[in-house]
Amino acid sequence: MLLKKGKLTPEEWEIMKQHVLIGEKICQPLRSMQGVIPIIRHHHERWDGSGYPDGLKGEKVPYLAQVFQIIDIYDALTSERP
Numbered sequence: 001m002l003l004k005k006g007k008l009t010p011e012e013w014e015i016m017k018q019h020v021l022i023g024e025k026i027c028q029p030l031r032s033m034q035g036v037i038p039i040i041r042h043h044h045e046r047w048d049g050s051g052y053p054d055g056l057k058g059e060k061v062p063y064l065a066q067v068f069q070i071i072d073i074y075d076a077l078t079s080e081r082p
Ligand SMILES: [Fe+2]
Pocket: 019, 043, 044
């Protein structure tokens, strides 16, 4: 799905959105990852509440997740992606 050209179907989009929960689940038992779990879970939340997985809004989005989002968007804009 990551290499698919063109838009994702609604079903593919729902599967893709699971990556934040899968990443959180993988890292949850790892002591060394405890500090980054909120970033993993919330890096696709949006200031207006339209993000996922929890629809957090404004300051409810963890600060480091907001910072990571800027880095992620910069990477998306400056690197080749399908
Ligand atoms: Fe992501």
